[in-house]
Amino acid sequence: MELLDSFSLTLVSSNTVETAEIHRLQSPNEKLAIACKTQEEWSQFRTQILNNNIIPYLDALDESSALLLIQNHLGEDHHWDWQNKALQTYCNSSYDWFVLNTPHGIQGLLLTYHPTHSDVESGNVFYIDFLASAPWNRETPSNQPRLRGVGSGLVIS
Numbered sequence: 001m002e003l004l005d006s007f008s009l010t011l012v013s014s015n016t017v018e019t020a021e022i023h024r025l026q027s028p029n030e031k032l033a034i035a036c037k038t039q040e041e042w043s044q045f046r047t048q049i050l051n052n053n054i055i056p057y058l059d060a061l062d063e064s065s066a067l068l069l070i071q072n073h074l075g076e077d078h079h080w081d082w083q084n085k086a087l088q089t090y091c092n093s094s095y096d097w098f099v100l101n102t103p104h105g106i107q108g109l110l111l112t113y114h115p116t117h118s119d120v121e122s123g124n125v126f127y128i129d130f131l132a133s134a135p136w137n138r139e140t141p142s143n144q145p146r147l148r149g150v151g152s153g154l155v156i157s
Contacts, residue, residue, distance in 0.1 A: 001023035001024065001025055001026060001030055001099075002023060002024045002026055003021060003022075003023055004022045004023060004024055004098070004157055005021070005022045005157040006019065006020070006021045006022075007019075007020055007153065007157075008020065009102065009107075009147045009148070009149055009150065009153065010147070010148065010149075011146060011147060012144065012145050012146060012147065012148055013144070013146070018102050018103065018104070018147065019102065019103065020100055020101070020102050020107065020147075020150075020153060021100070021101050021102075022098055022099070022100050022101075022153065022154060022157045023098065023099050023101065024096060024097070024098055025096075025097040025098070025099060028090045028091055030097075031086045031089070031090065031097045032083070032086045032087070032090065034086075034097070034099050034106065034109070035082040035083045035085060035086035036082075036083055036086075037106060038082045038099075038106050038109055039081065039082045039083050041105055041106060041134070042082075042106075042134055042135055045134070045135045045136055046074055046078060046135055049073050049074060049135070049140075049142050049143070050074070052142065053073050053141070053142040054069055054070055054073055054074075057069060072140060072141055073140050073141060073142050073143075074135065074140075075135060075138055075140070077130075077132050080130065080132065082109065085111060085130065089111070094113055094114060094115055095111060095112065095113055095129070096111070096112045096114065096126075097109070097110070097111055098110040098111075098112070098154055098157075100150055100153055100154050102147070104146075105134070106134065107133065107134050107137060107147060107150045108131075108132060108133045108134060108137070108150040108151060108153070108154050109130070109131070109132050109154075110128065110130070110131050110154040110155065111128075111129045111130040111131075112126045112127060112128055112129060113126065113127045113129045114126035114127070115127075128155070131151055131154060131155065132151075133150040133151045134150070137150050
């Protein structure tokens with residue numbers, strides 16, 4: 001992993017500062033390892049939300065309300081499979097992976113795609129394919145965020 005940036009993020013609950021590092025993942029093995037670790041850590045948190053804040057209420061809801069409840073508590077990216085994304089982009093040099101870590105684990109992932117040179121400006125065009133903050137960093141009806149600025153930290157760096 002290549003260290004690209006180091007900066008501070010504020011813990012929302014205590015206003016204390018936590019060091020964050022952004023790394024660019026270099027090898028296919030790093031991409032797959034981080035994807036697997038992310039999938040595991042984030043899924044554990046989402047399972048708790050499902051068990052405590054979604055499953056007990058599903059029987060009383062129509063399909064539309066149930067889908068809204070799920071999205072409100074888990075976010076629009078709840079179905080993303082980071083392992084599958086890593087396998088699909090495993091050896092494709094057009095994709096770059098970036099991870100934001102703190103001492104408490106993976107806080108965010110950014111997957112970019114850079115297929116071509118820009119026709120308008122010098123340099124390359126790149127697209128943000130996937131950007132996600134860890135589910136515990138999102139404000140939802142069941143969760144107050146631990147850290148703010150993870151997504152913007154990934155994009156700005």
